[in-house]
Amino acid sequence: MSDFLQQVVIGVQLGSIYALIALGYTMVYGVLRLINFAHGDVFMVGAFVGFYAARALKLEEQPTLAGALITLLPVLLLAMVACAVLGLVIERLAYRPLRRAPRLTALITAIGVSLFLENAGQLLFGADPKFFPSVTPQGAGATLNLGGATISKDQLVLVVAAALLMAVLWYIVQRTRIGRAMRAVSHDADAAALMGINTDTVIAFTFGLGAALAGAGGMLFAALTYAKILPLMGIAIGLKAFVAAVVGGIGSIPGAMLGGLLMGLSESFVRGSGFSRWTEAVAFVLLIGVLLLRPAGLLGRFAPEKV
Amino acid sequence: MRVTRAFLLRGVLPVAALAAAGALAGCRQGGGGGGGGGNEILVGHFASMTGDTSTFGTETDRGIRLAMEELNAAGGVLGKQFRVQTQDDASKVEEAVTVVTGFANNPDMVAVLGEVASSRSKAAAPVLQAAQIPMVSPSSTNPDVTKVGDYIFRVCFIDPFQGYVMAKFAREQLKMDRVAILRDQKNDYSVGLANVFNDEFKKMGGTIVADVSYKEGDSDFRSQLAQVKPQRPQALYVPGYYGEVGTIARQARELGMNVPLMGGDGWDSPQLVAGAGGPGKALEGAYFSNHYSKDDKSERVQTFVKTFRAKYGSDPSALAAMGYDAMKLLADAITRAGSPDRKALRDALATTQNFKGVTGDITIDAQRNATKPAVVLQIQGNQFVYRATVQPPDAAKSASAK
Structure with a gap:
């Protein structure tokens, strides 16, 4: 039982990272019908911005968790802003000129942008792994015991931060003017334009928002899981987040969250039962299974192609 | 058709031009090595000078070049000077094969040093084995590397x-x-x-x-x-x-x-x-x-660390030490063979006993692996x-x- 709980905790933590990235895929698909393959690499940029900011600010281990959170907050915001700007630049330079081009052209451009970011990252940051310094208190007291499962406070912070970000996103999409415009463009871009919505602004905003979430994901991942930071780290995680978005139903925001959680949980259970080699295999079998039963994904709507 | 032509012009032509330039550069290098049979001994080094594991190649090459300079300054071997030709494999297995194929086609090539990554050594070894050119890997520790054939050696211990x-x-x-x-x-x-x-x-x-x-x-x-x-x-x-x-x-x-x-x-x-x-x-x-520690108090290690520091301004890593030993052991084997003939060199390498390297006393065993301390x-x-x-x-x- 405690083992089960332990794996649930790890799965939820992984899943919240996947969900943050999957949201960007799904929102961009919603407004543009484009799979933005460069999105995973924006996640990588977020991790690097976090790393360099932490180094510039000479962050050190804080005695209390509250102190650590206050120290980390500016780094998180910086990573989000930097990535939002990157998202806007990518949209403006790579995708907007192709707005009227066939969809395949945009898709290939997305792959090009992804390769560009990966190689620019290797050139700029070097191929050597980097590591985020420990900021949250380590050692005794850094973990909680819950029914036999050990939960580190780092994990808890990560999940709560991701949940908060998703709540903010939900608010923006459901309760603000720009959010309503996003939903309108997603529903029917041409009709929205006829109603006086500036679709270019909405699309740019969507890119910025998605990229900010991916940046937050990258920074949280680097700072709270101690994982190595590499220029190619976005490939595997981005792919899994993309699968999460498709499983949940691409274009659907709650679907992306659900898909992310499912991916995280499947991964932690497969790994926890001693089959780490099969993590990806199980994830893709899950994808195929869902697509066979519900081609539009778990929470996706089947939208017939408008001619 | 138009698309195809545009693709050819934009995509293929520059690539072809690059390839041609590369071939020319290759010719130039080959021409320079023509005197190898005369008063110099040509040794190839394929290494990851760029790419994911660029420190592997650059560190090893520093060790090899230091050894080469010392050997040449002391008059070389058999009255001939060493010339090491280092070629980058960009940390890629396919590139490593291309590079050693170039080495194998050079009739003046006496022996080849490389690689650090076992995957690349393993891919390159069959080419050199087929060409019957002795290969000495400085630090590939996977057991399979030397199993490729009787021309493949290493100066490090195995996993x-x-x-x-x-x-x-x-x-x-x-x-x-x-x-x-x-x-x-x-x-x-x-x-x-x-x-x-x-x-x-x-x-x-x-x-x-x-x-x-x-x-x-x-x-x-x-x-x-x-x-x-x-x-x-x-x-x-x-x-x-x-x-x-x-x-x-x-x-x-x-x-x-x-x-x-x-x-x-x-x-x-x-x-x-x-x-x-x-x-x-x-x-x-x-x-x-x-493989070694720069803090080892033995005189051999300390002298090496001092000369390395004087030349490069940093402490030698284990990889640099392995490169240094690989080059020195090769020179020792050529001396014992009495000629830079590939077959004689192979036999001399195979019978190496207690070679005094900076990474310890090296004996080559029957599987062409080094028996040495860690x-x-x-x-x-x-x-x-x-x-x-x-x-x-x-x-x-x-x-x-x-």
């Missing part, structure tokens, strides 16, 4: 030996009884070390209390560590690469496991300690086996401090027989 070294050190020096293993199950190197450690440690009377696995690129090891913790091990043996070790150490501390970690030469990186949260953090006091280093702050030298089992046996 299983490191498992033995750590088992012996943990059992005899640290007096440990209970150790847990955390292996990277997709990595042949890690699995090799873990298997031998497991067997040897048990043979020496110790207990392996848990044996769990992870995969390179994983970021969460808590599920595996949580499994290990209740078994109360006195140490964790983690023979993986440095990228994951720091993360594993941090998460083990987080779960309240304050036992030392132990590993192999895959840990040898300036990034290792940073990965564990910095000096004095999760990896403080950890042990790992390696060192155990301990992490203290940002330093890897020399702790012990462990002799290979046969040498130890003969020593105790005396």
Whole structure:
């Protein structure tokens, strides 16, 4: 039982990272019908911005968790802003000129942008792994015991931060003017334009928002899981987040969250039962299974192609 | 059709032009080596000078060039000067094959040095074996590399030996009884070390209390560590690469496991300690086996460290030391062979006995692997401090027989 709980905790933590990235895929698909393959690499940029900011600010281990959170907050915001700007630049330079081009052209451009970011990252940051310094208190007291499962406070912070970000996103999409415009463009871009919505602004905003979430994901991942930071780290995680978005139903925001959680949980259970080699295999079998039963994904709507 | 032509013009032409330029450059180099039969001995070095593991190639090349300069300054070998031709394989297996194919087609090429990564050595070895050119790998430790054929040698020990070294050190020096293993199950190197450690440690009377696995690129090891913790091990043996070790150490501390970690030469990186949260953090006091230590007090090592520092302004890594030894051992074998003939050189390499290298006394065994000692280093702050030298089992046996 405690083992089960332990794996649930790890799965939820992984899943919240996947969900943050999957949201960007799904929102961009919603407004543009484009799979933005460069999105995973924006996640990588977020991790690097976090790393360099932490180094510039000479962050050190804080005695209390509250102190650590206050120290980390500016780094998180910086990573989000930097990535939002990157998202806007990518949209403006790579995708907007192709707005009227066939969809395949945009898709290939997305792959090009992804390769560009990966190689620019290797050139700029070097191929050597980097590591985020420990900021949250380590050692005794850094973990909680819950029914036999050990939960580190780092994990808890990560999940709560991701949940908060998703709540903010939900608010923006459901309760603000720009959010309503996003939903309108997603529903029917041409009709929205006829109603006086500036679709270019909405699309740019969507890119910025998605990229900010991916940046937050990258920074949280680097700072709270101690994982190595590499220029190619976005490939595997981005792919899994993309699968999460498709499983949940691409274009659907709650679907992306659900898909992310499912991916995280499947991964932690497969790994926890001693089959780490099969993590990806199980994830893709899950994808195929869902697509066979519900081609539009778990929470996706089947939208017939408008001619 | 138009698209095709545009594609040809934009895509293929520049590539063709580049290829032509490369071919020309190749010709030029080949032409320069034409005098190799005369008063110089041409040695090829294929190395990852750029790409993911660029430090592997650049460090090794520094060691090789230092050795070459020393040899040439002392008059060379058989009255001939050495010329090392280094070619980059960009850390790619396919490129390594291309580079050594170029070497193999050069009739003046006496021998080839390289690579560090076992995967690239393994891919290049069949080409050189077919061309009957002796190849000496400075630091590819995977057992399969020299199994390619009788022209393939190495000056480093092979993976299983490191498992033995750590088992012996943990059992005899640290007096440990209970150790847990955390292996990277997709990595042949890690699995090799873990298997031998497991067997040897048990043979020496110790207990392996848990044996769990992870995969390179994983970021969460808590599920595996949580499994290990209740078994109360006195140490964790983690023979993986440095990228994951720091993360594993941090998460083990987080779960309240304050036992030392132990590993192999895959840990040898300036990034290792940073990965564990910095000096004095999760990896403080950890042990790992390696090829050599710059703190070794022997005169051989200290002279090497001093000349290396004078030339490059930094301390030589183990890889640089291995490159240096590979070049010096090659020169020694050519002297013993009496001519730079490839066949004679091969036979001389195969009969190398107690060559005095900076990484220890090297004897080439029947499988063309080096039998030599290993060192155990301990992490203290940002330093890897020399702790012990462990002799290979046969040498130890003969020593105790005396």
